[in-house]
Amino acid sequence: MRPLRERIRGPWRVAVTEGSMAPTILPGDWLVVNPLVGRWPAPGAVVVFREPLGETLAIKRVAARAGDQVPFAGGYLTLARGEAWLAADADEKAAAAAGSGPPIDSQRYGPVDVDGLVARVLFRYAPLRRIGRIGRRSRG
Amino acid sequence: MFLTNAVLGFLSPRVTVRAHCDLPCGVYDPEQARIEAESCYKIIEKYAANDDPAYRTRALAIKEERAELVKHHLDVLWHDYFKPEHLEKVPNLHDLFWQATKAASKVKGSTDLADGKKLLDLIDEVDAAWKATGGLEKTRVAGRPS
Numbered sequence: 001m002r003p004l005r006e007r008i009r010g011p012w013r014v015a016v017t018e019g020s021m022a023p024t025i026l027p028g029d030w031l032v033v034n035p036l037v038g039r040w041p042a043p044g045a046v047v048v049f050r051e052p053l054g055e056t057l058a059i060k061r062v063a064a065r066a067g068d069q070v071p072f073a074g075g076y077l078t079l080a081r082g083e084a085w086l087a088a089d090a091d092e093k094a095a096a097a098a099g100s101g102p103p104i105d106s107q108r109y110g111p112v113d114v115d116g117l118v119a120r121v122l123f124r125y126a127p128l129r130r131i132g133r134i135g136r137r138s139r140g
Numbered sequence: 141m142f143l144t145n146a147v148l149g150f151l152s153p154r155v156t157v158r159a160h161c162d163l164p165c166g167v168y169d170p171e172q173a174r175i176e177a178e179s180c181y182k183i184i185e186k187y188a189a190n191d192d193p194a195y196r197t198r199a200l201a202i203k204e205e206r207a208e209l210v211k212h213h214l215d216v217l218w219h220d221y222f223k224p225e226h227l228e229k230v231p232n233l234h235d236l237f238w239q240a241t242k243a244a245s246k247v248k249g250s251t252d253l254a255d256g257k258k259l260l261d262l263i264d265e266v267d268a269a270w271k272a273t274g275g276l277e278k279t280r281v282a283g284r285p286s
Contacts, residue, residue, distance in 0.1 A: 013153035019167060019281070021159040026281040027167045030153055048157050059157045088159070104160040126151070126285035 007035045011119060014048060014059070020088035020103030021046070021059060025134065030126040033119035040065050040084040040114055044136030046121040049086065052109045057118065060086035060105050061137065072107070083111035089137075152285075168221035168279045170267040173213035177263050179206040180247050181256035188251065200251075207248040210259065214241050217266065221279065230269040240266055 016029045025031070025046070033048055041047065043062050051058050064085040069076045079085060088103030106112065123133045156175065180203050187199040218237045227233055240262040246255050270276070276283060 011153070011155040014155045014157045015153040015285075016159055017156055017167065017172065018159045018161050020161045022281070025159060027159070028169075028280055028282065028285050030151070030285050051160070056160060057155065057157045058160045060159075088161075090161075102161070127282060130282075 004036070007038075010035050011048070013125075014057075014119075016059060020090050020105070021061075022090045024089050024137070025059065025121075025124070028127070029124050029130070031124050031134065032122050034122055035119040037117065037120045038114075040117060041120050042136070043068075046134050047084075047086070047117060048119040048121065049112055050116040050118060051104075052112055052116065058104075059121065060088055063087040063106070070106075072110075077111070079111050082114040084114070084117075086112055166279060167281070168217055168270070168275060169284070170213075170217060170263055170270050170275075171284070173210050173217070174260065174263045174267070176206045176209040176213065177244070177247070177256070177259045179203075180210065181253070181260060184247075184251055184253050184256045188253070204248050207244050210244040210247070210263075211241050214244065214263075214266065217270070221270070221275065222273070226269075226273045229272050233269060236262070236265055236269065 011033060012035060014031050014033055016025055016031065017027050019027055037047075040062055043064055046059065046061050048057065048059050050056070062084050064070050064079055066079050066081050066083055068085070069078050070085045071077075085106045087107075088105045090103055092102045121134045123131070125131055156172070183199050183203040183206070187196055187203075190196060190199070214237060218241075222230075222233060230236070240259070243255070243259040243262050247259050250256075270279075
């Protein structure tokens with residue numbers, strides 16, 4: 001976990017590109033985020049984090065945390081301490097219907113350690129007509 | 141107009157996060173290149189105003205990285221967004237991209253603010269071409285944030 005001194009520097013606001021969080025969050029949305037979080041929020045929350053492969057700054061929803069079991073590669077994987085399973089909102093079909101490829105999430109790069117956690121998404125402040133809180137979504 | 145731009149500039153986030161997908165999402169916007177090019181421009185300014193050798197070394201390294209990203213984003217627009225039929229609306233398209241990517245290469249190695257400005261101007265021309273071909277309506281999900 002990054003020290004508080006570093007976390008306080010942000011980011012506090014982010015702009016989103018790409019469509020894997022549709023329809024909740026769309027490309028071009030501007031979000032207010034909380035970089036002071038030190039641990040993975042409960043499943044359902046949307047987070048900004050560094051992907052384990054390539055360090056891309058990405059946005060996804062927490063699907064499971066340490067101790068939870070997630071279906072993976074035909075079996076199950078139990079998440080270790082500090083790990084979270086991050087998932088896109090758009091599934092492959094929805095993404096394909098929108099003309100984009102399969103979302104890249106934990107199905108691709110596996111669990112993400114809390115070291116990679118950057119911020120928790122709080123609400124959208126642009127575009128104006130879609131201002132609102134980005135809350136938890138019940139798991140389907 | 142100036143006030144609107146100032147307020148928008150103040151409100152717009154400095155950090156971009158990816159809702160990462162595999163294939164082209166069909167979402168293209170020269171703004172992506174412009175933000176990186178603005179970074180280069182600001183870095184050149186800060187570089188000139190600072191004598192600390194460690195700071196200056198970092199500034200140069202980061203500028204190279206950002207300029208490389210400008211080239212990448214321009215290439216994606218050129219290869220993936222623009223289609224042959226767009227040449228009717230923007231006859232100088234290929235030359236424009238050639239100039240713009242060359243300007244990005246120049247900025248990689250340059251500490252001259254004029255080079256940074258030239259790159260921004262060329263990206264604005266790409267932006268105009270993107271708008272002239274309906275990019276704003278076709279490639280963004282709900283237009284640019286307003």
